[in-house]
Amino acid sequence: MTKKTTEKQRLRAPSKRSIASRSRILDAAETVFARDGFEGAKVRDIAALAEVPLGLVNHHGGSKEALFREVVERRAEELARLRLEALAQAKGQGALDLTAILGCFFRPYLAKAAGSDPQWLAYARLVAMVSADPAWADISTDLFDPTAQRFMDEICALHPKVSRAVVAEGFVYSVAALLAFLTSEWRIAALASQSDAQASVEGLVAFCAAGCAARIAQAET
Amino acid sequence: MTKKTTEKQRLRAPSKRSIASRSRILDAAETVFARDGFEGAKVRDIAALAEVPLGLVNHHGGSKEALFREVVERRAEELARLRLEALAQAKGQGALDLTAILGCFFRPYLAKAAGSDPQWLAYARLVAMVSADPAWADISTDLFDPTAQRFMDEICALHPKVSRAVVAEGFVYSVAALLAFLTSEWRIAALASQSDAQASVEGLVAFCAAGCAARIAQAET
């Protein structure tokens, strides 16, 4: 399924104002979708947050579903690139262990989420939604799985004896923990009954690396 | 916030037919909520699945939100009881390690989900929804957190040196992995590119126990 089967050719370049509107709409959509979910999000809320008339949202984003897909796609490519770059660079510096591999997968995302652009935090919730809902399985297949496969290749190379299913299992658990890290600080703080509970990236990586290692060791016996 | 501030007293016992209708409606609501999410679920779909007229859903379940809460509450108490019983029984058989504690938390749920009642699998998706969405934080606080605290107490007793925040961190990651196990078999199978990928309970427990242990060890140094 290609992106657009009917590619209407443009006769003119988009104006600066049009580009700005489109960007504001996508940002607003990202925020509202992340906050309310796909069904819960209202196009009118997106329009209000973007401070544009209602009709303009459909004009730029198409249908609500098309808008959602575009919002998810927008950062997926950059994220995949950053992850693969981190992996390539780490490989250039010597042999990789499990911690290093997972670190290359986690850190680019976490760096963005902790960085200056607050939209990346909203994006994390979007990814969590897509990853959890079978209704969006095609998005996962197209945008996220290729990169995941690449990282799983590295882990499989480290442990040639174990089946890919075992590695996939550990990887899915690790991604679940990553998304929990990004979206459940309120949860951790509530359980720790102290507001200064600050989960660390190192803690997350340590958890997942040890978990994967144990799962793999279990399968190797 | 108590359950019902205006408790209208009953003058008659509910009829057998009424009890059956109510049960069918709750089962149908559980299935539809799990499949479509809270916003995506339609009261009409619930009525259709339960094979009752539309109005009867509101009559028995109250508002859509009240119905959702009741569906979540319905199994929460039984689940909490099973978990605490498993923990008590395991404690009676000697000192507990991390694997045993997590096993007591995971197994009752997994046994139910794998058991005869298919509704428990739908319930797993409901719990995942509630756990992930801050909008339902009050449900988590009321229904799930007390049991989680009890299990975290055991882990804390095992490692007196580490802060509760570290334990909470590992616990949240573990629950995330549990929910991924219950709701993401399609995901694991897709990544493993083999349909016979069968994640095991032992694999999940091994992953989480080792992960928590590593996170705690990291904090103890």
Added chain:
DNA sequence: GCTTATTTTGAACAATGGTTCAATTTAAGA
């Protein structure tokens, strides 16, 4: 069996929300 609280039914209501559209404004291309 009688009474009436409760349940059931089907319909209607009112609000919501995604989408469409014609008219207007803007600015790109020549």
Added chain:
DNA sequence: TCTTAAATTGAACCATTGTTCAAAATAAGC
């Protein structure tokens, strides 16, 4: 500057959906 494609605006459309209601059917309590 002139032409017109593209963007913007505000309104309307219409299917959807949660909720309510009055009348009819049912069955619990005496």
